[in-house]
Amino acid sequence: MRITCPFCGERELGEFTYLGDAKPQRPVADAGEEAVYDYVYLRDNVAGVMSEHWYHSGGCRAWLKVTRNTLTHEISAVEPAAGAGAAKVGA
């Protein structure tokens, strides 16, 4: 598998570390235990196109949101996490 890092270009799988589904959002502080349980433990476990968090650990250390098909491993989009490249926010 090769992932096109939006900052570095196309790189080999070994440079990246996987975290998992990017869909669950960390609940706000007072969301309650059930919401956090859902966030931490339950997964859609998509068979098909899924948005995922990958970390370019062996490269620029950016967290990426990768759109990938879990049936074929085909990657259709890669974008940086909100805070990667945030220096350009509002600039």
Next chain:
Amino acid sequence: MADFSWDVRSPLDRALVAGPYGAQGEAGVTLTEIRNFDLVQVMARRGKAGEMAKAAKTRFGVAAPDKPEAVGAADATLIWSGPDQFLVLSKGGKHTIEALGPIFAGSASLSDQSHARALISVSGEKARAMLAKLSSIDLHPDVFGVGAAAATSMDHTSVTLWRGADRGGQAAFNLLVFATFAESLWHTILDSAAEYGVTIGHSEEF
């Protein structure tokens, strides 16, 4: 009162043995450790990429790289190291973190990496063949031209790699490797290069 000497020791001090190594005959690979440099990581603060760039331009006279490139200034090389950040590499004492602090005050956070890395220059006819054993990125001259840089990995270890000016008609690559990994990676580099014949040395010249 005791007399202290604060000797500087490169992390490759013990491992590097100057001279020929590996296959006999004309060396296909030249490995040179560059010693005595300052290296400062410059990271833009949130929303301050523009200000940081401006500050860099003022100090170095060149635009700071905002993509994987190494940009040569008069007395420094600015090497992209990730989104919103770059490294300032200079001869020891030129652009120390103390000197750069005021320049980037308010626009960027600085972190001294001068001692965190070892700098190795790789050149020679077989440099690419040797690097192909260590690096997964494409170093073809059309793809990785002079000034191209990459934050990448070798032997599962993070490195910063860029192509400097050609040397004697041959491409020259520079490698910043983490200091505590340096000796280990050095041996791996030697193993990879041995079949081509190696000339080993160190220098304070960039």
Next chain:
Amino acid sequence: MKYSIFSLARAALSGHKTWKPTWRDAAPKDRYDVVIIGGGGHGLATAWFLASEFGIRNVAVLEKGWIGSGNAGRNTTIIRSNYGLPGNTGFYELSMKLWETMEQDLNYNAMVSQRGVLNLYHSDAQRDAFARRGNTMRINGIDAELLDQAALRKMMPFLNFENARFPIQGGLLQRRGGTARHDAVVWGYAHAASELGVDIIQNCEVTGFVRDGNGKVTGVETSRGKIGAGKVGMAVAGSSSRVAAMAGLRLPIESHVLQAFVSEAIKPLLPNVMTFGAGHFYVSQSDKGGLVFGGDIDGYNSYAQRGNLPVVEDVCEGGMALIPMIGRVRLLRQWGGIMDMSMDGTPIIDMSPVEGLYINAGWCYGGFKATPGSGFVFAHLLARDQSHKEAARFRLDRFQRGAMIDEKGQGAQPNLH
């Protein structure tokens, strides 16, 4: 039909023309007391125990492809009960005891080979962790031995003791652990269950659940029509989330690919099953002679049943680091299976929140050794609506309660278990 050397010799006289199918290839009936989704080891074992132990014989096992085509047919055949945490220890030992009588129980030789499972340690910290685990095993009546380096050198002089990056200090040995012929386990359960009247229905894919007005599951929709069921049990590791989703459930499970490898057949080299403690590598040698080995999961969600090169290299590096004499032995085949990676690395065997639907899932990469135990406790649950005592901690709500069973201590990140 009874299998033995005598029946074999008898059949030989007729040129083996007299053999009947190992299991009946059944067509679906309208309704069963219990429908098991998944004709793998767990599903078939569940059916056999339902029929043999709990007297429920009106049972169907539905398999979307051929039986054993999932993880039962693509694993590294290891059996062991060397677990350290309450919940796991007793369960896997129950399973181990069932392995020990399986062949006679089923009248099928699954080549259960108790050649020993050896986990190597390379540091004091690892030794201490193994000591804790081994003592847990002993306290639970399970065999375990802590070997030091001298004992290991005697037993396996060919390991890399001399110039290893992480020198071997010793190992935790479970002599009763070993291997079993994975396909034969599937065929054995199919054979024995079929003899007791269980319908094994291949090429029958479940496409949905039939629910009554109260939401209770009363049957399944399949590629071969609707089949009614008193209860439905799912044993579809690798596809659990997909099947559960048909009932509107989300599970604490991710699907990940685990690769495995076999070398060319060579004359006997390795006496036991061995895991490297300083890298991702475990290995045994099949009776046919191939080194069967594997390592870590690829680490990303996948249903693709194939992996990538970094893990192949990582595993072989481990192999060479541990047994440098296998350098010239060739890797013959690589394959990938889809693992139900649960959030704590431990399975789930429980009633689901949907009435009538029972879950057997989350086996991570340890499902094969659990086959008989899983079948037994799942049959117990299906028959009695009550968890078997050895599966009492495998509840689905343990994550809500904070009662995880996390052997590796990695938390809710499945690819680290």
Next chain:
Amino acid sequence: MAADQANRLASGGLIDRSASLNFRFDGKSFSGFKGDTLASALVANGVKLVGRSFKYHRPRGILTAGSEEPNALVELRSGARREPNTKATTAELYDGLEAASQNRWPSLNFDVMAVNQLFAPIFVAGFYYKTFMWPAKFWEAIYEPAIRRAAGLGRAAQVSDPDHYDKAWAHCDVVIAGSGPAGLAAALAAGRSGARVILCEEDFVPGGRLLADGGTIDGLPASEWVARTLAELAAMPDVRIMTRTTLFGVYDGGTYGAIERVNDHLPMPPEHQVRQRLWRIVAKRCVVAAGAIERPIVFAGNDTPGVMMASAMRSYISRYAATPAKRIALFTNNEDGWRTAETAIAAGLQVAAVIDARPDVSPAHRSLASKGGFPVLHGSVVGVNGGKNGVRKISVSLTGGARAEVEADGLAVSGGWNPAVGLTSYHRGRPKWRDDIAAFVPDGAPPGMVAAGAANGAFGLGACLREGFEAGAAAARDAGRSGNVGSMPVADDEAFSLTPLWHVAGKGKAFVDQQHDVTASDVELAQREGFESVEHLKRYTTLGMATDQGKTSNVAGLAIMAAVSGKSIPETGTTIYRPPYVPVAIGAFAGHHRDENFHATRLTPSHHWAAEQGAVFVDTGLWKRAQWYPRPGEKDWLESVTREVNAVRSGVGFCDVSTLGKIDVHGPDAGAFLDRVYINAFSSLPVGKARYGLMLREDGIVYDDGTTSRLAEDHYFLTTTTAKAGLVMQHLEFCRQVLFPELDVQLTSVSDQWAQFSIAGPKTRDLLREIVDPAEDLSNEGFPFMGAREVALRGGLKARLFRISFSGEMAFEISVPARYGEAMARNLMIAGKPFGVTPYGTEALGVMRVEKGHVAGPELNGTTTAGDLGLGKMMSTKKDFIGRVMAGREALVAPDRQVVVGIKPVDKARRLRSGAHIIPKGETPGPDNDRGYVTSVCFSPVLDQWIGLGLVERGRERIGEIVHAHDPLRGEDYDVELCNPVFYDPDGGRQRG
């Protein structure tokens, strides 16, 4: 003296007759030529019997001339370089080559295990599943060892592989598998387009079937066209032709695996060179021009030495000028097979007969027969008379029922061709059936890949060139290369006519999978027993699982299954194709990463100094750390460690703690950020102070701990444990970039920037005053406990000084830039000399932390909560932080959790061991009263006894209770007392003084 090459033709072939090579097979000397394979050299020397089969130990010869060979497997080389199961058909001959036959005892000629053939009526497919069940204990003791000994073919070397391997990356626009006509044409088109091309050829000479079958291309003899093409390609700087290289697998994202046998054609690799190299080729496009594999016809006796694939026989005759037989019979069901008769006649060999299963043969072949003076028999071979010395007579059943016998010493067989669909099918693609050629062809392929030529079912030479050229041009175009492709090479297409024939019924064993001894009747038995799915067939009979991966057997097997189950071949389908295309040495996949190079090594800044001191090192993750510093006369590690601890507790010592993860946290929101990742507050930490922090995972379990200091309003210096350094950095970046992108914070790892030393003991200040600039105030007031700031050292160097203590003593940690680390160690020795300074290692560090009851790795085991560790009170209730909510779940706050306590043996002379379990006194150990276990132990010099920490159920409530430490693994069982985990200076006066 080597035997002469009696079966070598006087001229011809692609061998170098000027380079004679001597070799030995089963101890006997022979000679061959450069350009030979071991198989061709054996053929030239008239050797027919080469190996024994897997199950029945039947005598076997050479069936093919390529990597699909099932029979001619040998142990190549000897000693540490012994390579089992090496295909003689691909092993390049070199001078001094040694090979031995396999799976026979005592000799190839007389193999005792051939007795297995007598039991053949019982040893049918799957027989072992039906027996060996009683008595149960006999399996491991008797049956299994016997089966294991009998199975397996060659023997692996018994010692470490002495050769080196490495791995490399290559990048290109188009990678091409195979250098036959299609592959060469593809390379031409792609290369002319300006594409970067890599052409992989597993043979040592490019050309594929052209090497044996010749032909005319662009009006030139094939050999000349190949030479011209290679020259043109060689002139293109971005075209790389890699011979001895097999493209074995395709992985995601256009990554291909290839194995280059760099030096297997030499007795051993030259100095500094590797034996083999694993290539990871990244290519935008791939053209599979891997050709096709001729398939056998299954008939009784088809495994007799001397029965050979028709194309292989041509290879031996034409390419190697070696004659497998003097009088050859040919059994074919297709036009192509006839070429072997043509080749044989051209080489001056006798053709005994052509047995053609088709009703008709072409007029050209009919006239060839009359010219050659041999009969054309319409029918099929039903039996072979012969044995280990080869074929003698062939029984033929003629169309219409009559029988005929043909005397011959060699039988060439052609059942048609199977395209090599492996690479195109490795992503679980299933090939599709084509009736016209009665073969499976690729049906799609992984992204970017296309098959061309024979691999795609185009068997004519012209078609191969056309498909290859077009595929190469298209691949280059897709990769963005648009140069002029020039003219396409042209050749005629031969007629291809075939009548499918898979299996000829007859008396005697007819082998489908020759290596695994799977017969046609085994396939029928499998069907009878319900193993009708091809995957069941494969698993039940082991068909296609041998070292040839079923290249010559799979399709025949499933065709026979289709016939007996009354289904069509496409309905029956194929099994899943799995990489690698050819078996690949495990050593090659490992490359450089073995022995000491298995993983990288990290060295601390003072490593070489410590080594000079004679330190014993321990592996901690990738680090080498000084574990203790033995002194002459010390009898064991315990004595050294005890001395080091005493030195610290009574004077002063230092330890390199640079392995801790160190992270610069910068930015206006740094404090707010740390508040969210730690359970305790950091925004309130004053500049110049340090604080101990604890992080949880989001599931509420403790993740890591460490001390974090505030060096400036917007700059914190965070430390992690050694083990978690990288992971914590990743976690913090996740928090920064994903969870809290609104915060203005920057993170940098400075782990390698700083050499950090812990200096501990009552004389610490005395030592520091020697080394720190006298202007710095180190008094308790001027530098209080948990103070942190930059100081100047004598000589002007700047350092960071932290007044923190892990040992419980008055202590500081001092950081200097890493290149000064070694100097710092030396200077500490100089400065501390008057105070008896003692360097200490990780063991002494560990002793002192246990004495102080500090938790570390064994307690932070990924299942403990802050409360379990006695740190529950640190959890802020005033802010949100990672893990806060989940930490409150019922089972994580239950009163009966196992929590950290101190443990000491009642008998003070007793040694305590980690991993012992805690059982209530007087109770018999069992799962229901297992209350916890010992996590960390040490011998405490201060208390003069072994002490430890443990995780014990309700431990804090049970302090003072005497319980059992139960350690059956080590045969120990003794009383211990549960106690306060802080054994030493519980009030903390020493570290604050």
